[in-house]
């Protein structure tokens with residue numbers, strides 16, 4: 065399973081986690097003092113959600129995923145959790161909360177890059193409907209919106225992460 069550079073699955077997992085942690089810490093500082101909620105688009109195993117809870121109190125965190133596969137202590141409150149396809153749950157959350165998010169973390173990548181690229185094309189506009197002007201978006205996959213400006217992440221590592229500032 066090692067890749068062309070001879071890096072094992074464990075190496076790559078560590079690469080990913082290291083960059084994620086640094087990118088999330090940078091995002092926390094980048095929105096400090098500006099009000100607004102946090103979106104976690106991809107609960108997965110709850111690793112980054114748990115980390116967001118430590119980085120962003122007392123902000124509300126709205127959480128999205130197709131499934132809830134986390135233990136009770138990592139399960140968001142019912143009124144902050146949106147279970148189902150992002151295509152349905154993001155519009156539902158937008159209807160309820162409007163433009164509420166200062167920061168969105170979109171961690172939805174799979175091993176199928178073509179699938180992820182297709183998903184990115186419809187996901188970015190849905191996230192955009194929830195972003196406050198001047199908000200920040202961070203993702204494990206490239207996203208694109210005309211009103212989002214790419215931001216160079218001051219994070220070094222062997223994993224690619226992306227950031228954008230929403231026009232203010």
Ligand SMILES: C[S@@+](CC[C@H](N)C(=O)[O-])C[C@H]1O[C@@H](n2cnc3c(N)ncnc32)[C@H](O)[C@@H]1O
Nearest residue numbers: 106107108109110111112129130149150171172
């Ligand atoms: C990379 S994992 C998230 C990892 C998570 N942030 C963590 O730290 O444990 C991606 C997640 O996105 C979810 N996902 C991908 N596409 C989705 C979709 N269209 N609707 C809802 N959830 C989706 C998957 O179910 C998966 O749990």
